[in-house]
Amino acid sequence: MKNIKSHFTFTKQQRSGIFLLVVLILVLQVIYFTVDFSSEKYDDNTEIVAQFRAEVDSLNLVKLEETKPKIYPFNPNFITDYKGYTLGMSNEEIDRLHTFRNANKWVNSAKEFQKITKISDTLLAKISPYFKFPDWVTNPKSKIKYQNSYTYDSKPKDYEQKIDLNTASAAQLKRVNGIGEKLSERIVKYRDRSGGFIADVQLQEVYGLSPEVIERVLNEFTVKSAKPISKLNINTATIDELVTIKYIDYEIAHHIIEQRTLREGFKSFDELTKVKGFPVKKSEIIKLYLTFD
Template sequence: MKSHFTFTKQQRSGIFLLVALIVAVQCVYFFVDFSTEEIESDSRRIAQFRAEIDSLRQVKLINSQPKIYPFNPNYITDYKGYKLGMSNEEIDRLHAFRTTNKWVNSAEEFQRVTKVSDTLLSEISPYFKFPEWVTNPKPKSTYSNSFSADSKPKTFAQKQDLNTASAAQLKRVYGIGEKLSERIVAYRTKYGEFVADAQLQDVYGLSPEVLDRVLNDFTVKTAKPIVKININTATIEQLVTIKYIDYEVANEIIEQRTLREGFKSLDELTKVKDFPVKKSEIIKLYLTIDK
């Protein structure tokens, strides 16, 4: 033990110097202020970085939330309505309204149908996107000869003869422009006078609505007589002379006539294979059902 605590003079001086140095360092650390403006400046920069990181986290959180894109409220599905915050009853009311072939055309009408709250409506209505014809309806042009369902149909005497009408007269009908009016006159010139109003269906470009408006003002008054063919005695050669009936259809008509032991009405022709049903009104003009 004595060997561990016996020091030479030089060793004792070194130990004393080491202890003095330790005490001096402790005193300096305790009494001297090491804070500087540079450290404070770094602290402010760190605070700015932290604030920027927090703001970026907030932006990321907002972007991670589901986005609502413009949509037509008439096509809201159960899942879409749930995501928007609608209840099952509100969604069912909208679906029941749509099953009646009616459309929601405004935010107010949407609320009236679904009975959603004002708060929810204010949140989702800015995203409603309705068709262009609803948001920006075009002003309706007025025509003196326009035909509507409420107007009283003209009598036969009040109508003009379709076989003598000019293109200028036909053009006065709402929906008949210059091309359609000229097309009607060209058809009449090429195939001869109209024998019945149904032949207007052959004119290309005439929609059913426009056709009704034309026939409200025009009808066939002067027409050459039609030589009708008895469907129950006609031969294939006679049937193919009728427009829209070719040899295959004529042969099918003969076979059906044999199986049925004669047609009872011309409407039975629509059941014949490959029969041009859309042109049946025109074909019937040239047929009779006499037995």
């Protein structure tokens, strides 16, 4: 017990030292809980960190934009279900466009496209800069008026009896049942603008001609003096060359080049029609301008 008691016996100098240590601890505790240790240097670091985070967020946004599907110029009349979905159109908006086109009607402006599909102003502003209409829509020529005199017989004629479609006048065309003044002018305009018909199937390209009317026209007319054309080799053509063909836009041309590389060249037109987005309904028109040599 005596040894234990000796441990708690302090001199006057030791007691003063212990008292001073206790006071110092209390002072430090008070300072710790009452004094704000933040500094301007810390604030500066916070601003730098905020700037760094903003820069990282900006880079993430750029990366996100790069991963989004690219939009190439296209004719809105030939929007498929998949194409409409990637553009942000709803099923109802896509169906309205298809219903309009199934009636053999054409959209000729961004405003008309919105009127038919009822898409929002925001979506129209986003996709309309990529609309690509034919030159005859964007740069219409003056119309020439003709008078109708009579109607051709519906009975088909042989090749020799038919009139050359490349020399027929609007007045002659207007005599076919179902061909009025506007349609006859439109056929002549299309012919003159394209430098003449290459084949009878090109009548399908004339806006407003129904299959029944085309059949009646071909009972009386046919292409006899087709202009010579330079066909593109599908296995060597570039993207810029492919988009010169009607109904092939930059997106489809891009898919054609991809598939051509994977297949090591196309062997037949049937293989080409399997390319993603290829306008199969217009294959007979497209075929006129291609070769597989």
